[in-house]
Amino acid sequence: MxxxxxxxxxxxxxxxxxxxxxxxxxxxxxxxxxxxxxxxxxxxxxxxxxxxxxxILPDTMPQTRLASTALDRVAPRHSDVVAEVAAFGGTDLLCYRADEPEELIRRQNRVWNPYLEWVRVELGAPLRVTNGILPVAQEDIALEHLKARVAGHDAFELTALHGLTNALGSLVLALAYMEGFSLLEAVWQASILDATHQEEQWGLDDEVAEKRAFQHADLTATAEFISHLRNK
The missing domain is CATH 3.30.2180.10 (ATP12-like)
Known part of the structure; x- marks a missing residue:
């Protein structure tokens, strides 16, 4: 246009x-x-x-896009979006651990465990951890507490939380940033921990690097959106 x-x-x-x-x-x-x-x-x-x-280039207008999404797509179906975001708690990235190599196991424990401890203590949502890719069932009470926390956000903040959760692959990491437990770069690095470990061994593919740069830019724009919302 x-x-x-x-x-x-x-x-x-x-x-x-x-x-x-x-x-x-x-x-x-x-x-x-x-x-x-x-x-x-x-x-x-x-x-x-x-x-x-x-x-007019919409791709250069992330704040406009997020605000429009909040009004057009999230506000009319708030409860559905809450359920969609909260569902990440049942299969959260931080709950699925490697069974080898030892260095990756140690790194996951060091970086991810503090987030699970935070969500257990502060949100009343103890999440179970498993090794490998087989699903682990989470306690209903933990999932209910996570969903209640998600539901407490209005349409604008829920839009941001939805974006963060999708980008990070983790509701725990998204909430940790939204609620001030962790900085944006820390949750981003936690979300790509497995990939980073592999890339240290084999290098980073150019296509993957480009895709990751776009993801990081979207994440940063969403963080700016949250900052604007909270700057009264």
Whole structure:
């Protein structure tokens, strides 16, 4: 789409803030009003629109995309998205451990165990660990506590949590970042621990490196989205 506006603005609305293009409110792809909960997020979305040149490139507008997703796709089906995100707890990455080599086993224990201890103590969700790929059944109470924690997020934060969980392959790591237990780079490194160990032995394929760079960029954009949401 060619750029069709000259000026970008931010205005207060009854329930938040809106971004305007030549005085007209930005809409979501589903034609809903893009009402944003914080001025910080509105400013970030406005900056993305302002940065567009001759053509509007959606791939360069992650804050706009996440906000639109929250309003169009998450808010109308909040309970379904909660269930989808919470389901990661039943097969969390951190619960599936290598049975060899010893160095990888030690590294998994050192890096992953503190997260499982945190989720046990702080969220009341003790998760069982297994070796290999055979599924391990988690206790219902643990899964219920994880789901309750997920359900406590509004549509905007749930959108972010959904993105983090998918990118990291772990609900535990995503919650650890969302709730301030761990830094973004730490949960990212924890999520690629197995791959990193293998790459130390065999090297990193260029295609894998490119894909990982995109994943990391998405993760960073989601973290910025959370920061904007919490900057009242």
């Amino acid at each position: 060619r750029k069709f506006y000259q000026s970008v603005g931010v205005e207060a609305a009854d329930t938040g803030h809106v971004v305007t293009l030549d005085g007209r409110m930005v809409k979501t792809p589903a034609k809903a009003s893009l009402v944003l909960p914080t001025r910080a997020l509105a400013d970030a979305v406005a900056a993305e629109w302002d940065a567009q040149e001759d053509k």
